Every structure is written in structure tokens, then in C-alpha cells.
Amino acid sequence: MENKTRLDRVHRxxxxxxxxxxxxxxxxxxxxxxxxxELPYSEKIIGNPDTGAIHGGAITTLMDTTxxxxxxxxxxxxxxxxxxxxxxxxxxxxxxxxxxxxxxETYKITSNIIFTRCEAYQDEGNTIANCVxxxxxxxxxxxxxxxxxxxxxxxx
Amino acid sequence: xxxxxxLEQTQKTGDFTDLLEGIPYARWIGLCCDRFGDDLIFRLxxxxxxxxxPILPAIHGGVxxxxxxxxxxxxxxxxxxxxxxxxxxxxxxxxxxxxxxRETYAECHLTRQGNRVANVGVVAWQKSRSKPIxxxxxxxxxxx
Numbered sequence: 001m002e003n004k005t006r007l008d009r010v011h012r013x014x015x016x017x018x019x020x021x022x023x024x025x026x027x028x029x030x031x032x033x034x035x036x037x038e039l040p041y042s043e044k045i046i047g048n049p050d051t052g053a054i055h056g057g058a059i060t061t062l063m064d065t066t067x068x069x070x071x072x073x074x075x076x077x078x079x080x081x082x083x084x085x086x087x088x089x090x091x092x093x094x095x096x097x098x099x100x101x102x103x104x105e106t107y108k109i110t111s112n113i114i115f116t117r118c119e120a121y122q123d124e125g126n127t128i129a130n131c132v133x134x135x136x137x138x139x140x141x142x143x144x145x146x147x148x149x150x151x152x153x154x155x156x
Numbered sequence: 157x158x159x160x161x162x163l164e165q166t167q168k169t170g171d172f173t174d175l176l177e178g179i180p181y182a183r184w185i186g187l188c189c190d191r192f193g194d195d196l197i198f199r200l201x202x203x204x205x206x207x208x209x210p211i212l213p214a215i216h217g218g219v220x221x222x223x224x225x226x227x228x229x230x231x232x233x234x235x236x237x238x239x240x241x242x243x244x245x246x247x248x249x250x251x252x253x254x255x256x257x258r259e260t261y262a263e264c265h266l267t268r269q270g271n272r273v274a275n276v277g278v279v280a281w282q283k284s285r286s287k288p289i290x291x292x293x294x295x296x297x298x299x300x
Contacts, residue, residue, distance in 0.1 A: 017216060045180065055226065060225065089246045147211055
């Protein structure tokens with residue numbers, strides 16, 4: 001599959017998630033089992049008004065979305081995979097006024113479970129948070145065909 | 157992050173309006189808190205913008221995480237005798253059931269409070285407390 005196809009699919013998937021749209025998440029780069037997503041800065045998601053730093057919850061949503069969407073970049077066919085768990089380690093707060101990027105990869109895919117890793121950063125090499133996640137494979141039939149076609153653009 | 161006067165007022169009256177108004181992210185996801193005796197119940201009313209999966213539809217897992225994380229933080233601030241701001245170190249969440257498009261509740265407990273680090277557990281549910289949709293735990297560093 002071409003990287004452009006992967007990125008298009010992620011774009012379409014993310015645009016069906018209200019919260020991801022509200023946050024303004026933008027998929028930037030896709031590869032085989034890799035994905036880069038951007039969270040723009042906005043005042044509504046501030047957690048600490050004294051510093052203007054965004055709340056960890058927005059970072060969690062960024063990482064959950066990126067980790068869940070990187071699965072699209074790893075599988076040929078679209079499958080909706082619910083999150084089983086996430087573990088987020090916070091290195092330091094995000095600097096206000098700047099976007100946060102999340103880079104995710106699938107590092108192990110089995111017939112039932114997908115294991116992901118994700119790093120959030122603002123400047124390359126300066127990690128804000130790390131996240132590992134596991135996702136359950138419930139099969140592509142678990143999501144209706146019209147929705148799958150919406151994501152793949154009917155390319156299945 | 158929180159004005160000591162607002163905190164004192166909240167502790168005295170059990171009215172969380174002013175405290176939550178001061179945290180944009182709390183306002184944005186719609187987090188509420190009610191006090192029953194000494195117990196705090198956090199509440200996240202149904203809100204279209206918080207949805208993820210459009211098929212069920214279900215609340216975005218990240219919002220459930222953010223709700224539980226912020227609940228743990230507020231709970232911990234109120235559990236301190238003096239104002240000490242918690243800094244989150246890590247957060248781990250297990251998703252047990254889909255969080256449907258309805259009101260969600262959360263309750264926290266202080267599993268362990270050390271001199272500098274606190275371990276807070278959180279349970280979130282919707283229809284029945286006996287059927288949690290997620291459990292989480294967070295470590296916080298306490299400063300000041």
C-alpha cells in the first residue's frame with residue numbers, strides 16, 4: 001500500500017471522531033506501521049492557567065488517537081480496534097503556544113492483539129510523553145461495511 | 157494552577173463551580189464534581205464533542221482518560237491539608253467496556269500517599285457502579 005493511501009485513510013478515520021476534530025488533530029505522515037499526528041495549541045485545552053500549559057488529558061487523547069490510527073497504517077484492510085489499555089509517562093509539560101506531535105508505531109501484531117508505542121514531542125529529541133498501548137482485534141466485520149468503505153474510500 | 161482562596165471556598169462549601177471554571181480543560185470536556193459528605197463524585201455529562209467511535213457511538217477513549225486523570229488531580233489537591241500542586245508522573249488506564257454517549261461518573265481513592273509521591277486509583281462507570289467502563293491509576297509528584 002502507498003503511504004498516501006495510508007495517510008488518506010487515517011485522515012478519513014480521524015475526521016469521523018468528534019473529539020479528534022474538535023482538538024484539530026491533523027495526520028501529517030504515514031508509513032508502514034508508522035504515523036505522525038499534530039495537535040495544535042489552543043487555549044480551551046489548558047490545564048494550568050498560570051503557565052498556559054495544556055492538560056495531560058489532551059495529550060492522552062492525542063496519543064490514544066495516534067496509537068489507534070497507526071493500526072490503519074499497519075493493516076491492509078480497515079479494522080476498528082478498541083483500546084484495551086494505555087500507559088502514559090509524562091516527562092515534562094508541553095510548552096504553551098506550540099503544537100505537540102505524536103509519532104506512533106505498531107511494534108507487534110498478532111491475530112488478536114496489536115501492541116503500539118507512541119512518543120509525544122514538540123522539538124525533535126525532546127520527549128514530552130511516552131505511551132504504550134494494546135488494542136484488541138475484533139475483526140473487520142465488527143464495523144459496518146459502509147463505515148469501512150468510508151475509511152478506505154471503497155478500495156477494499 | 158488553583159487560587160488558594162478558591163480552594164478554601166470549595167473545601168468549605170463543597171461547591172466546585174469556581175474551582176472548575178478556573179481550569180479550561182475541565183470546562184471544555186464538561187467535568188463536574190459533587191461532594192457527598194466527605195466523598196467526591198466526578199461527573200462527565202454526555203456531550204457530542206466528546207465522542208470518538210461514531211458507530212456505537214462511544215466517548216473517545218482519550219476523553220475518558222482525560223476525565224479520570226483530571227478527577228484524580230482534583231481529588232488529590234482536596235485530600236491535602238495544605239495546598240500542594242500535584243504534577244502528573246504517569247497514568248495507566250484499562251478500558252473495560254465501551255463508554256456510551258451518556259453521563260459518566262468517576263470516584264477516586266488515595267492508594268498510597270508518601271512524602272513526595274501519591275498513588276491515586278480511579279474507577280469510572282455509567283449505568284451501574286458494579287459495571288465499570290474503565291479503571292485507572294496515576295502517580296503524582298507533590299510540590300510546595
